[in-house]
Amino acid sequence: DVSSPKHGKVDPANMPHVGGNMWAGGTGGRDTAGLGGKGGPYRLDAGHRVYQVSQAEKDAVPEEVKRAAREMAEKAFKQRLREIQMSEYDASTYERFSGAVRRQVQSLRIILDNLQ
Numbered sequence: 001d002v003s004s005p006k007h008g009k010v011d012p013a014n015m016p017h018v019g020g021n022m023w024a025g026g027t028g029g030r031d032t033a034g035l036g037g038k039g040g041p042y043r044l045d046a047g048h049r050v051y052q053v054s055q056a057e058k059d060a061v062p063e064e065v066k067r068a069a070r071e072m073a074e075k076a077f078k079q080r081l082r083e084i085q086m087s088e089y090d091a092s093t094y095e096r097f098s099g100a101v102r103r104q105v106q107s108l109r110i111i112l113d114n115l116q
Contacts, residue, residue, distance in 0.1 A: 004065065005032075005065065007032065008026070010025070014047070016046075016049065035050045036052040037053055039065050
């Protein structure tokens with residue numbers, strides 16, 4: 001069951017964590033920031049293989065938990081913008097321009113990785 005969203009603990013060894021309710025950057029778990037889970041406040045990629053919970057499990061998350069997760073994500077987003085001295089307008093402008101070339105940048109990254 002999901003209870004309340006949180007960032008979670010950071011594993012200093014960056015070991016992969018699958019499932020559970022403890023580690024930030026884990027996959028397929030619940031309540032913590034990570035990928036492929038349910039009820040977490042925001043996506044957090046620690047660079048590991050992603051294990052995905054079913055859409056039915058995600059849909060079963062109570063509305064109050066979803067609301068709390070959205071509020072926590074918004075707060076974290078605004079805090080990050082303050083840290084990098086970027087306004088919300090700047091962020092939306094960046095996202096608009098970045099989104100327009102995202103596929104080309106990804107292709108270029110693949111080409112450069114292969115050349116290395």
